[in-house]
Amino acid sequence: MTTANMRQIGVGILGWGVALVMFLPILIIGVTAFKTEQDAYALSLIFTPTLDSFREVFERSHYSTFVYNSMAVSIISTLLSLVIAVPAAYSMAFFPNRKTQKLLLWMLSTKMMPAVGVLIPIYLLAKNTGLLDSVPGLIIVYTLMNLPIAVWMAFTYFNEVPKEILEAARIDGANAWQEIWHLLLPTTLPGLSSTALLLIILSWNEAFWSLNLSSVNAAPLTVFIASYSNPEGLFWAKLSAASFLAVAPIMAVGWVAQKQLVRGMTFGAVK
Amino acid sequence: MKRKTLLSTLATALFATVGLASAASTVTIASINNPDMIELQKLSKQFETANPDIKLRWVVLEEGVLRQRVTTDIATNSGQFDLMTIGAYEAPIWAKRGWLSPLDMPASYDLDDVIKAVRDGLSYEGKLYAVPFYAESSMTYYRKDLFDAKGLKMPAQPTWNDVAGFAEKLTDKAKGTYGICLRGRAGWGENMALVTTMANTNGGRWFDEKWKPTLDTPEWKKAVTQYVDLLNKYGPPGASANGFNENLVLFGGGKCAMWVDATVAAGMLYDGKESKVADKVAFAPAPIASTPKGAHWLWMWSLAIPKSSKSQDAAKKFAAWATSKEYIQLVAKDKGWASAPSGTRKSTYASPEYQKAAPFASFVLNSIETANPTDPTLQKVPYIGVQFATIPEFQSIGTVVGQTIAGALTGKTTIDAALKTAQAQAERAMKQGGYLK
Numbered sequence: 001m002t003t004a005n006m007r008q009i010g011v012g013i014l015g016w017g018v019a020l021v022m023f024l025p026i027l028i029i030g031v032t033a034f035k036t037e038q039d040a041y042a043l044s045l046i047f048t049p050t051l052d053s054f055r056e057v058f059e060r061s062h063y064s065t066f067v068y069n070s071m072a073v074s075i076i077s078t079l080l081s082l083v084i085a086v087p088a089a090y091s092m093a094f095f096p097n098r099k100t101q102k103l104l105l106w107m108l109s110t111k112m113m114p115a116v117g118v119l120i121p122i123y124l125l126a127k128n129t130g131l132l133d134s135v136p137g138l139i140i141v142y143t144l145m146n147l148p149i150a151v152w153m154a155f156t157y158f159n160e161v162p163k164e165i166l167e168a169a170r171i172d173g174a175n176a177w178q179e180i181w182h183l184l185l186p187t188t189l190p191g192l193s194s195t196a197l198l199l200i201i202l203s204w205n206e207a208f209w210s211l212n213l214s215s216v217n218a219a220p221l222t223v224f225i226a227s228y229s230n231p232e233g234l235f236w237a238k239l240s241a242a243s244f245l246a247v248a249p250i251m252a253v254g255w256v257a258q259k260q261l262v263r264g265m266t267f268g269a270v271k
Numbered sequence: 272m273k274r275k276t277l278l279s280t281l282a283t284a285l286f287a288t289v290g291l292a293s294a295a296s297t298v299t300i301a302s303i304n305n306p307d308m309i310e311l312q313k314l315s316k317q318f319e320t321a322n323p324d325i326k327l328r329w330v331v332l333e334e335g336v337l338r339q340r341v342t343t344d345i346a347t348n349s350g351q352f353d354l355m356t357i358g359a360y361e362a363p364i365w366a367k368r369g370w371l372s373p374l375d376m377p378a379s380y381d382l383d384d385v386i387k388a389v390r391d392g393l394s395y396e397g398k399l400y401a402v403p404f405y406a407e408s409s410m411t412y413y414r415k416d417l418f419d420a421k422g423l424k425m426p427a428q429p430t431w432n433d434v435a436g437f438a439e440k441l442t443d444k445a446k447g448t449y450g451i452c453l454r455g456r457a458g459w460g461e462n463m464a465l466v467t468t469m470a471n472t473n474g475g476r477w478f479d480e481k482w483k484p485t486l487d488t489p490e491w492k493k494a495v496t497q498y499v500d501l502l503n504k505y506g507p508p509g510a511s512a513n514g515f516n517e518n519l520v521l522f523g524g525g526k527c528a529m530w531v532d533a534t535v536a537a538g539m540l541y542d543g544k545e546s547k548v549a550d551k552v553a554f555a556p557a558p559i560a561s562t563p564k565g566a567h568w569l570w571m572w573s574l575a576i577p578k579s580s581k582s583q584d585a586a587k588k589f590a591a592w593a594t595s596k597e598y599i600q601l602v603a604k605d606k607g608w609a610s611a612p613s614g615t616r617k618s619t620y621a622s623p624e625y626q627k628a629a630p631f632a633s634f635v636l637n638s639i640e641t642a643n644p645t646d647p648t649l650q651k652v653p654y655i656g657v658q659f660a661t662i663p664e665f666q667s668i669g670t671v672v673g674q675t676i677a678g679a680l681t682g683k684t685t686i687d688a689a690l691k692t693a694q695a696q697a698e699r700a701m702k703q704g705g706y707l708k
Binding site for chain 1: 299301303304305309312313328329330331332333334336339340343346347349351352520524544545
């Protein structure tokens with residue numbers, strides 16, 4: 001066996017090892033969800049699977065309402081973020097001025113403040129505009145929350161596009177919208193779709209604003225999970241079943257979109 | 272024309288909904304995820320059937336999240352909830368701020384049946400502001416089989432010195448048996464609940480009559496030294512990460528010879544489906560030191576109506592139903608007496624069925640009745656509460672002090688240094704709060 005071969009095998013084993021470690025928590029959730037509460041404390045893999053926990057979870061809460069809210073909030077807020085971020089990134093990437101860099105940095109800096117610092121003002125705003133516990137309210141908050149990331153990512157992808165292509169289009173008489181629609185979007189599609197996927201995942205998992213700004217009408221899956229954990233008394237099987245139900249949709253989406261995601265991540269780097 | 276029709280349709284629809292809303296009042300309940308409240312949610316359908324004009328909406332949350340959520344809501348006067356599950360810590364503070372509606376319960380509610388210590392803990396200036404759903408104190412659990420094997424006998428009222436002596440004899444680290452399990456995780460409702468009762472029984476207190484913190488006193492040093500020694504010498508490894516649940520698993524799995532914690536654990540430890548030591552567990556009161564005062568805590572979850580609620584009457588009607596004698600009997604019928612909400616009503620403990628189903632009943636009742644939140648310590652204090660002080664600043668003070676004591680437990684700092692830091696931090700917070708000059 002050549003050393004190159006050995007190295008390849010070594011890298012393979014390492015890769016699989018790291019992947020397994022990262023997957024382990026999800027595996028444990030998946031396994032525990034099918035155990036009884038008594039079995040749940042043991043980490044053993046030998047047990048009689050049961051659907052009791054799922055049955056109880058479905059009995060206690062309206063799963064479909066939570067899923068609907070999660071989907072509505074994450075998809076619409078992602079689309080809104082992109083609609084605002086693409087033109088912004090376009091102007092920053094192709095028509096930069098002295099302040100562009102500072103502006104970008106300032107946008108990112110808004111992400112550095114702990115969310116709880118603005119809880120009361122945002123809560124009051126939501127209350128006074130009647131957006132408390134409403135899907136539109138959460139969509140607005142999520143859109144604003146994800147906007148810096150969307151602009152930054154779109155900006156990075158747009159920077160990879162040679163300016164000459166756009167110039168050529170402009171000479172041919174294309175206006176800004178035509179440039180964006182016919183040239184920029186098709187060439188950066190892998191990057192933008194991975195941005196969209198990331199935003200969906202971030203909104204799906206967002207647990208601070210959803211827990212604080214919603215109660216019944218707009219409650220997404222994070223609120224659903226929060227109703228199954230408890231510091232006095234152990235309900236690991238039920239908590240696992242709830243968590244499993246909460247991550248299943250987004251994991252399915254991730255699986256399907258895996259190819260796009262990987263292409264988007266390496267976009268530009270392999271050129 | 273078309274637009275006009277559309278507008279009028281919309282207006283009609285709007286009025287129709289408003290009309291509906293006033294006909295049936297909706298009560299939104301912020302509730303905590305514990306077995307008692309889940310059972311309440313399940314049985315509440317019967318309340319809705321009996322009261323068709325009231326519709327209940329439930330928001331069930333984990334304790335920490337619930338606390339943050341309801342505090343934000345009530346502090347901003349938002350009126351998202353008509354009924355809130357709040358603890359013994361919040362009730363008097365919120366009542367003082369005028370956030371809660373006082374509760375005058377009808378004669379049929381039989382308020383005198385509610386244990387006095389519990390009622391007092393939920394009152395402010397003599398007026399009741401929350402009705403108790405569940406109450407707990409703390410007590411000692413021990414393994415009768417291990418005690419018998421070594422020829423040891425738990426006294427009727429153990430002292431912390433007795434406990435240390437037993438722990439020494441019962442620890443067998445090679446076999447994975449630890450003499451004692453105690454809460455170690457930092458937090459005002461975690462390690463500080465226990466450590467405060469230890470300080471109380473050593474004659475200590477959180478604040479003196481002039482609100483000066485007293486964490487640098489010999490009483491606190493004695494209590495914390497004993498606590499750290501017990502856990503380091505006879506406790507399980509990694510004790511600083513253990514809260515109620517972790518210790519429940521340890522004791523229930525046969526790893527601990529003794530455990531001092533909430534009375535609610537009794538039902539769980541006696542349940543053969545949940546614990547391996549169901550036939551071996553015995554109990555004693557919480558250990559004392561130089562004084563019995565404040566040696567065991569008192570906590571309750573209760574239902575309160577925020578002033579901002581628009582369905583005051585409906586919310587009150589449901590709160591009364593959920594904490595009534597009839598409701599307790601309903602649970603007994605549905606799930607058995609052992610699962611009846613405990614710690615609130617004397618009539619529950621007087622019931623022969625309950626005594627039979629819960630052999631620990633009289634113990635728990637005694638612990639709750641003898642906990643006195645209005646006179647919790649040997650020396651006078653300006654606050655209400657056994658294992659906490661009902662001032663808004665306490666949450667953060669308690670947690671910071673909890674962290675320094677957890678630091679002493681893991682050996683990051685010495686006990687003297689930890690208490691000195693704790694005292695300095697507490698003094699600073701009390702100065703900022705305007706209690707001290």
